Amino acid sequence: xxxxxxxxxxxxxxxxxxxxxxQSSQQVSSAPHPKGEPSPLGEDNLxxxxxxxxxxxxIIPLHYHLVLQPxxxxxxxxxxxxIQIDVQNNSNWVVLHSKGLQISKATILDxxxxxxxxQVLPVLHNPSHEQIGIFSPRVLSSGQKYFLYIxxxxxxxxxFYGFYKSTxxxxxxxxxxxxxxxxxxxxxxxxxxxxxxxxxxxxxxIQIRRSPQYISLSNMPIVKTxxxxxxxxxxxxAPSVKMSTYLVAFVxxxxxxxxxxxxxxxxxxxxxxxxxxxxxxxxxxVAVKMLDFYEEYFNIPYPLPKQDLIAIPDFQSGxxxxxxxxxxxxxxxxxxxxxxSVSDKLWVTMVIGHELAHQWFGNLVTMKWWNDIWLNEGxxxxxxxxxxxxxxxxxxxxxxxxxxxxxxxxHDSLNSSRPISSPAENPTQIKEMFDTVSYEKTCSEEEFISxxxxxxxxxxxxxxxLFAGEHLDLTAIMNTWTLQKGIPLVTVTRKGPLLLLxxxxxxxxxxxxxxxxxxxxxxxxxxxxxxYRTDTSSIIHRHLMTSTSDTIHIGVEASWxxxxxxxxxxxxxxxxxxxxxVMAKLMRENHTALSYKDRTHLIxxxxxxxxxxxxxxKKAMDLIGYLQLEKHTVPLLEGLGYLEAFYHLIEKIDxxxxxxxxxxxxxxxxxxxxxxxxxxxxxxVSERRLRSEVLSLACHLDYPPCLERANQHFQEWxxxxxxxxxxxxxxxxxxxxxxxxxxxxxxxxxxxxxxLSEAQKNKILQALTSSRDTEKLQRLLQLGLEGKVIRSQxxxxxxxxxxxxxxxxxxxxxxxxxxxxxLVEKFQLGSFCIRHILIGTTGQFSSPDDLAEVNLQMSxxxxxxxVYYIIIVVIIW
Numbered sequence: 001x002x003x004x005x006x007x008x009x010x011x012x013x014x015x016x017x018x019x020x021x022x023q024s025s026q027q028v029s030s031a032p033h034p035k036g037e038p039s040p041l042g043e044d045n046l047x048x049x050x051x052x053x054x055x056x057x058x059i060i061p062l063h064y065h066l067v068l069q070p071x072x073x074x075x076x077x078x079x080x081x082x083i084q085i086d087v088q089n090n091s092n093w094v095v096l097h098s099k100g101l102q103i104s105k106a107t108i109l110d111x112x113x114x115x116x117x118x119q120v121l122p123v124l125h126n127p128s129h130e131q132i133g134i135f136s137p138r139v140l141s142s143g144q145k146y147f148l149y150i151x152x153x154x155x156x157x158x159x160f161y162g163f164y165k166s167t168x169x170x171x172x173x174x175x176x177x178x179x180x181x182x183x184x185x186x187x188x189x190x191x192x193x194x195x196x197x198x199x200x201x202x203x204x205x206i207q208i209r210r211s212p213q214y215i216s217l218s219n220m221p222i223v224k225t226x227x228x229x230x231x232x233x234x235x236x237x238a239p240s241v242k243m244s245t246y247l248v249a250f251v252x253x254x255x256x257x258x259x260x261x262x263x264x265x266x267x268x269x270x271x272x273x274x275x276x277x278x279x280x281x282x283x284x285x286v287a288v289k290m291l292d293f294y295e296e297y298f299n300i301p302y303p304l305p306k307q308d309l310i311a312i313p314d315f316q317s318g319x320x321x322x323x324x325x326x327x328x329x330x331x332x333x334x335x336x337x338x339x340x341s342v343s344d345k346l347w348v349t350m351v352i353g354h355e356l357a358h359q360w361f362g363n364l365v366t367m368k369w370w371n372d373i374w375l376n377e378g379x380x381x382x383x384x385x386x387x388x389x390x391x392x393x394x395x396x397x398x399x400x401x402x403x404x405x406x407x408x409x410x411h412d413s414l415n416s417s418r419p420i421s422s423p424a425e426n427p428t429q430i431k432e433m434f435d436t437v438s439y440e441k442t443c444s445e446e447e448f449i450s451x452x453x454x455x456x457x458x459x460x461x462x463x464x465x466l467f468a469g470e471h472l473d474l475t476a477i478m479n480t481w482t483l484q485k486g487i488p489l490v491t492v493t494r495k496g497p498l499l500l501l502x503x504x505x506x507x508x509x510x511x512x513x514x515x516x517x518x519x520x521x522x523x524x525x526x527x528x529x530x531x532y533r534t535d536t537s538s539i540i541h542r543h544l545m546t547s548t549s550d551t552i553h554i555g556v557e558a559s560w561x562x563x564x565x566x567x568x569x570x571x572x573x574x575x576x577x578x579x580x581x582v583m584a585k586l587m588r589e590n591h592t593a594l595s596y597k598d599r600t601h602l603i604x605x606x607x608x609x610x611x612x613x614x615x616x617x618k619k620a621m622d623l624i625g626y627l628q629l630e631k632h633t634v635p636l637l638e639g640l641g642y643l644e645a646f647y648h649l650i651e652k653i654d655x656x657x658x659x660x661x662x663x664x665x666x667x668x669x670x671x672x673x674x675x676x677x678x679x680x681x682x683x684x685v686s687e688r689r690l691r692s693e694v695l696s697l698a699c700h701l702d703y704p705p706c707l708e709r710a711n712q713h714f715q716e717w718x719x720x721x722x723x724x725x726x727x728x729x730x731x732x733x734x735x736x737x738x739x740x741x742x743x744x745x746x747x748x749x750x751x752x753x754x755x756l757s758e759a760q761k762n763k764i765l766q767a768l769t770s771s772r773d774t775e776k777l778q779r780l781l782q783l784g785l786e787g788k789v790i791r792s793q794x795x796x797x798x799x800x801x802x803x804x805x806x807x808x809x810x811x812x813x814x815x816x817x818x819x820x821x822x823l824v825e826k827f828q829l830g831s832f833c834i835r836h837i838l839i840g841t842t843g844q845f846s847s848p849d850d851l852a853e854v855n856l857q858m859s860x861x862x863x864x865x866x867v868y869y870i871i872i873v874v875i876i877w
Contacts, residue, residue, distance in 0.1 A: 049093045058089035061195045061202040069209040072177045078153040087140045097189035097196035099130040105151040160316035162190025168313040178253035186427040188245035204240040218250040219324040249322030262291045271310040279334035289391045290356045321358030330758040339760035341728040342688045350384040357383035378442040396685045412487040413508040419485045428830035477527040488526045493576045499552040511613035531565040534558035566597040580619045587626040596632040603638045633686040651806045663701040674698045681727045696733045714738035722751045735767030769801035777808045796833040800840035809844035
């Protein structure tokens with residue numbers, strides 16, 4: 001059957017008849033041809049030859065020679081690309097990607113660079129598939145190589161994809177322009193015609209023409225610069241290694257840099273706007289350390305001669321791993337010791353670790369198609385923790401690992417979740433793959449215990465035989481985790497010396513008593529690598545659970561058993577009968593018998609089970625009753641976080657007395673911890689993190705000593721006219737208290753407009769959105785939509801900040817409804833910004849009326865059904 005289809009395709013190409021669906025043919029358009037050129041072949045007689053979203057495989061790109069001339073005054077660019085192609089089946093057509101480009105000329109040359117015809121070749125467009133088809137009157141022969149030459153031009157893209165414009169302001173108020181790229185996943189086609197799929201790897205030789213006041217950067221180093229007529233310079237970059245189109249990058253700017261060299265001789269440079277140059281030094285230190293670490297860790301040399309990292313003023317995501325030229329949002333690369341907190345420092349370190357991990361896993365080794373993007377992103381997220389723990393152990397990154405796993409559980413416990421490996425065909429579906437499941441569903445085994453890491457050979461061998469003596473079918477095990485959605489719930493019942501185990505799919509949106517519960521459980525089975533320990537031994541026991549029910553013998557002498565030691569496995573545990581009472585008693589009487597990870601895991605599981613209808617709220621509250629004895633930051637903040645979530649929920653529904661009562665309870669329960677805090681940046685990373693969280697909540701709950709101290713700091717800051725550097729751990733809390741008054745709010749907004757520190761601006765924006773004045777909140781949303789004072793890149797975060805304000809959640813939702821079309825134009829359907837806007841605003845709702853409103857509104861946005869379903873289940877929950 002495949003042979004018949006292939007023959008049919010070849011015959012259609014030979015006789016110039018398009019093999020396409022009627023839908024595709026209706027969307028085809030032809031490109032205009034330039035005046036003075038020979039008339040093209042009859043385009044009216046041709047139909048687009050390809051009907052599928054993915055490109056045909058019979059033409060393979062080998063080498064791109066790309067010449068670009070961006071004009072930062074007219075905000076347009078022109079260019080040409082010569083693509084060496086390998087033809088694997090006879091054809092008259094070359095089909096590749098192009099989006100928004102004006103094609104002015106297309107020709108095909110043989111391997112001797114001789115034109116196959118002196119006529120202008122027809123270029124047909126299929127905009128719905130973002131493809132063009134170029135017709136050759138001479139058959140391109142199988143086994144031969146040709147050169148496809150195309151001239152094109154376009155305006156810089158609006159938004160954050162493709163080849164787009166960015167701007168920044170100097171301290172003197174001057175606006176300066178740069179041009180940058182962001183191609184992942186499907187936007188290289190917006191900058192030049194190309195085979196824009198990850199499996200079509202090729203080499204790239206790039207030349208960029210520029211004015212002398214700018215520099216140009218690309219994946220590879222410049223080998224020479226040529227002077228052209230008209231005062232332009234042309235930078236010639238070395239040919240790249242073989243790579244996918246989404247990793248190509250180029251930037252034209254007037255930035256300054258700092259440079260250092262790794263132990264193996266790799267040149268590392270950090271680029272930023274000239275007045276932010278002083279904020280680049282920490283990133284340089286991190287990048288050099290990380291590259292040295294990864295070369296040892298992977299035992300594979302970094303394959304390029306240089307690695308540039310650049311802070312782009314307008315950038316939608318956190319960063320992008322373009323090979324040799326990684327691009328970053330300014331908050332993800334720049335570190336200002338005077339205004340950046342320890343959390344800011346950790347974030348910069350982790351993001352750099354993430355992007356540099358991609359230089360090997362993702363760039364050197366690439367998934368064949370976007371359905372397996374989790375191989376890229378899950379691994380890079382995992383390596384954030386490995387690399388930071390190895391290079392900056394003082395940052396205590398392991399304390400954030402559980403939070404990463406908890407985020408994945410939160411998503412996976414919804415019926416709208418998806419398998420790690422999921423189908424994705426069109427650009428919107430592909431963008432949707434960059435979500436929590438792809439990034440976060442990765443939990444470690446024991447990499448952080450006693451400072452041992454995977455790169456240690458002894459530890460690698462240990463991990464390989466965790467279930468020694470058992471024959472492990474790794475394919476069968478992995479398929480249960482990658483090819484089905486969701487997360488298992490392991491229910492544990494103690495019967496004398498035995499543990500009786502059952503597994504189900506864990507769902508928070510459908511209760512076990514609901515009629516549809518059984519149907520949603522059908523067909524789900526995981527191979528679960530269980531771990532457990534008891535009070536009779538410090539040994540961690542292991543058992544592979546491969547059926548819906550199982551039994552483990554632990555002996556009668558064990559008074560308690562903790563399943564999922566240190567949360568090394570990805571599953572939720574429910575202790576039936578008196579199991580949770582036993583755990584609560586253990587926490588009250590001897591909580592240090594369990595590790596801080598186990599204590600945190602118990603708190604998390606208990607409240608997750610409450611939300612899913614498996615456990616009463618009283619039992620969960622009993623469990624965290626021990627927290628007044630807790631000294632470790634992670635479990636303390638986990639328990640406090642659930643109480644804070646309850647408080648904000650009640651606060652939004654205007655239950656004034658209940659809100660006050662709960663606030664008083666939280667303050668009474670945690671007063672000792674609150675009163676111990678200092679208003680400084682002293683202490684360990686853990687102590688500083690606790691300080692930030694606890695003082696922020698205390699002031700939000702109107703705790704008088706907290707408000708008094710914050711007001712004192714804010715008045716001192718005002719009197720200094722913003723020149724006083726507040727302790728970074730408490731700066732956001734101080735700003736938030738000061739923002740509750742008109743003068744303070746306006747002063748903060750003025751500082752926001754002129755600050756050169758993105759870290760400080762983010763803290764100020766958080767404070768501005770904490771105002772109880774809805775007119776001020778509305779003003780901020782409008783400023784974000786305009787994109788001048790508050791950049792468009794920060795609009796989605798701004799909407800979420802307003803939505804979290806009890807006075808702003810309906811305001812934010814109405815803003816989204818009113819400006820939906822403009823938001824989609826700015827951020828594109830499928831982008832994480834659109835997802836966060838929708839889920840962040842509707843996720844604040846909790847009533848049947850809210851659900852009906854969202855149902856009514858979102859039913860018109862049928863093209864975004866995946867997010868729609870997530871929204872509905874979040875509201876129901």
